[in-house]
Amino acid sequence: MNVTYQNIKGTFDILPDAQDGSDAPIPGSPAWQYVESVIRDVMARYNMLEIRTPILEPTPLIARGIGQLTDIVAKEMFAFERGDTQYVLRPEVTAPVMRAYLQHRLDQRGGVQKLFYIGPCFRAESPQKGRYRQFHQFGCEVIGSPDPRADAETIALMMDVYAAFGITDLRLRLNTLGDEQSRPRYREALQAYLAPHADRLSETSRQRLRTNPLRILDTKDERERALLAGAPRLIDFVDDESRAFYEEVKALLDLLDIPYEEDPFLVRGLDYYTHTAFEVESDNLGAQRALGGGGRYDLLSREIGSKQAVPAVGFAAGIERLLLELTARGLPLPGIPAPDAFLVALGDEATRWVFATARTLRRAGLRVALDLKGRSMKAQMREANRQRARYTVIVGKDELAARQAQVKHMESGEQVAVAFDALAGFLLEHRAAVAA
Numbered sequence: 001m002n003v004t005y006q007n008i009k010g011t012f013d014i015l016p017d018a019q020d021g022s023d024a025p026i027p028g029s030p031a032w033q034y035v036e037s038v039i040r041d042v043m044a045r046y047n048m049l050e051i052r053t054p055i056l057e058p059t060p061l062i063a064r065g066i067g068q069l070t071d072i073v074a075k076e077m078f079a080f081e082r083g084d085t086q087y088v089l090r091p092e093v094t095a096p097v098m099r100a101y102l103q104h105r106l107d108q109r110g111g112v113q114k115l116f117y118i119g120p121c122f123r124a125e126s127p128q129k130g131r132y133r134q135f136h137q138f139g140c141e142v143i144g145s146p147d148p149r150a151d152a153e154t155i156a157l158m159m160d161v162y163a164a165f166g167i168t169d170l171r172l173r174l175n176t177l178g179d180e181q182s183r184p185r186y187r188e189a190l191q192a193y194l195a196p197h198a199d200r201l202s203e204t205s206r207q208r209l210r211t212n213p214l215r216i217l218d219t220k221d222e223r224e225r226a227l228l229a230g231a232p233r234l235i236d237f238v239d240d241e242s243r244a245f246y247e248e249v250k251a252l253l254d255l256l257d258i259p260y261e262e263d264p265f266l267v268r269g270l271d272y273y274t275h276t277a278f279e280v281e282s283d284n285l286g287a288q289r290a291l292g293g294g295g296r297y298d299l300l301s302r303e304i305g306s307k308q309a310v311p312a313v314g315f316a317a318g319i320e321r322l323l324l325e326l327t328a329r330g331l332p333l334p335g336i337p338a339p340d341a342f343l344v345a346l347g348d349e350a351t352r353w354v355f356a357t358a359r360t361l362r363r364a365g366l367r368v369a370l371d372l373k374g375r376s377m378k379a380q381m382r383e384a385n386r387q388r389a390r391y392t393v394i395v396g397k398d399e400l401a402a403r404q405a406q407v408k409h410m411e412s413g414e415q416v417a418v419a420f421d422a423l424a425g426f427l428l429e430h431r432a433a434v435a436a
């Protein structure tokens with residue numbers, strides 16, 4: 001077929017079937033549903049409640065919330081204006097969730113709000129394997145608790161999502177960013193250390209040196225890493241209270257037997273993070289090896305206009321990278337489900353009977369397929385085969401007269417006559433027997 005339009009680069013269609021993407025395979029929708037259901041299940045066990053916020057947010061929420069001139073604001077947003085409103089396609093979900101928390105006064109519900117989300121995010125990055133312009137994040141936000149147990153629980157939840165898929169050997173990197181006071185002190189020290197070596201920094205890092213120097217710590221560039229080996233360390237700028245908080249988070253992770261690696265250079269991209277920062281990595285993903293990350297963001301609420309600081313901690317992780325990880329490990333993902341029955345009709349009267357019976361069987365709970373193109377019986381059988389139907393139910397003149405269908409088990413080829421009245425029961429029973 002002649003194709004006039006294609007999807008935008010860095011986005012992709014999720015088809016019922018897996019397909020070859022330009023950089024990596026794109027699993028079919030049944031695999032996405034499965035992954036999402038496992039995530040929802042783990043979220044439920046942690047007593048997380050789902051929140052769904054709009055894809056469109058006011059740009060200043062993100063621009064201010066994420067701190068002026070940080071990377072997301074500078075170049076990674078899809079933003080536009082209509083009338084006098086500025087819109088942005090959300091690049092992440094933390095700021096939107098905090099907006100919703102403040103807007104709906106969820107603080108007044110008492111206790112801690114534990115919210116999770118699954119949904120698309122948008123960033124204007126250059127696409128490559130594991131990096132897209134529309135991608136999907138799942139994550140949680142624990143809002144209202146200043147307690148290190150909220151941090152440890154968030155990390156445990158994230159690790160348990162991967163564990164639920166059978167992935168238990170990921171690398172968890174951990175660091176503390178200290179509090180509101182220690183961050184600027186460290187920022188200055190880092191700037192002072194790096195400034196004389198600015199000529200050895202990449203263009204991006206030189207810019208970050210002015211706007212967001214902590215991001216340079218994240219660099220993958222060998223020369224920059226060598227330079228950073230002698231850089232001041234965040235932990236030396238952290239006060240006793242923040243240090244005790246960090247020690248408690250680590251003790252709680254030990255209590256839960258969750259291994260971690262301390263990484264003094266681990267930072268989060270955004271300015272509102274304090275204390276705990278963590279990232280989960282895999283060796284299977286090439287350049288984009290972060291599966292997800294998170295941390296405590298006690299400063300966000302004030303950045304987006306709240307008078308009070310609202311203590312909060314959360315994580316965000318990519319579904320595409322999780323799917324890449326599952327694929328790399330050869331872990332099974334469900335494909336297109338097979339119908340319980342494909343109804344095959346021979347003749348006009350049988351075609352009408354099949355059409356009506358399909359609905360009866362569907363209302364009984366069965367996955368039922370039938371021909372919608374007026375094909376020959378042979379072609380219908382072929383289609384039933386292609387769809388891997390468990391049974392075909394074959395009805396022609398004789399079957400109508402006898403009020404019983406020929407029911408063929410496709411795999412074995414075994415065929416039995418089943419009375420029309422008993423058809424739903426037969427198919428349900430045999431489906432159950434297979435599933436058990």
Ligand code: AMP
Binds near residue numbers: 135291
């Ligand atoms: P971040 O908010 O940048 O820490 O992102 C959290 C997680 O979302 C990352 O660890 C990735 O798994 C995923 N992610 C972020 N950006 C992208 C992207 N452009 N494409 C695919 N996944 C992404």
